[in-house]
Amino acid sequence: MKFAILAPGHIAQSMAKAVSSIEKVERYAVASRDYARAKEFAGQWGFEHAYGSYEEMLKDPAIELVYVASPHSHHYQHAKMCLEYGKHVLLEKAFTVNAAQAEELIRLSQERGLLLAEAMWTRYMPSRKMIDDLIEGGAVGEVTSLTANLGFPMLHKERLREPALAGGALLDVGIYPITFALTVFHGEVSKIDTTAVLSPEGVDWMDSISLTFEDGKLAVLNSSMIGHMDCKGIVHGSEGYLEVLGINNCTEIRVFNGKHEMTAAYKVPEQINGYEYEALSCIRAIEEGRTECEEMPHKETLRVMRLMDTIRAKWGMKFPCE
Secondary structure, three states: OEEEEEOOOHHHHHHHHHHOOOOOOEEEEEEOOOHHHHHHHHHHHOOOEEEOOHHHHHOOOOOOEEEEOOOHHHHHHHHHHHHHOOOEEEEEOOOOOOHHHHHHHHHHHHHHOOOEEEEOHHHOOHHHHHHHHHHHOOOOOOEEEEEEEEEOOOOOOHHHHOHHHOOOHHHHHHHHHHHHHHHHOOOOEEEEEEEEEEOOOOOEEEEEEEEEEOOOOEEEEEEEOOOOOOOEEEEEEOOEEEEEEOOOOOOEEEEEEOOOOEEEEEEOOOOOOOOHHHHHHHHHHHHOOOOOEOOEOHHHHHHHHHHHHHHHHHHOOOOOOO
């Protein structure tokens, strides 16, 4: 499958590394607003063609699947452009700035019969099923609550500092604790309590979110772009608790009993870097004529986007592009 990358930034490097080892992927094209940058990226990762504009690349009829890796603020514009040129799209998370943009893109993809998938890589990883199987198998008894944290000092990244680029912790790292909660607890959220520390520019430096579910379960989530967090997810149950090391790229899952004794530990399978799972899922979906990936269906993308819209509204945080 002829694969293209739109916006060859840092995260695109990881995707390029992953697809370099997938036999079904033909590294076909890269586009940047700076031709020299596209050419350098193409040479580094073995892509056949480099383009100095996104439109020029998308006019190439050979391209089948485009990975969009631009800043959050431009996801809607760039994904829509790809769909209008008849390309299948793997769109980096956060999917869009808000749910309204997500709804429009999904409608367009379904109208045109094109795949549109969110690159929330943790949804596609083997660790996701491992966690589900342990919980469903009663490893910690009846689950009652969970906590999840993710944070790194990232003030050096312009795209996270700038409101015009839909910056802040929530859309970049906060989405991981939220996703962790929604993949463990499948019920509807009945109440959201949240607070955030905003930067002078008006984006969230760090935030705390408590989600109460209709069935009485509780998720307490924290994220930050100014300090290190433990990056763990802990699922509490009536017989013990389950500890997930690295909620943004799980390395190990540990099970503890009620006496805080570790009773089991599970390493995840070896991987290229984790990005390969979402690329392979997209290929399967396209081959089967589907417009969404089963690991990350559109309804789940919309569920997360609507939740983040509500959270930002509680903070009074709105982006210039909205």
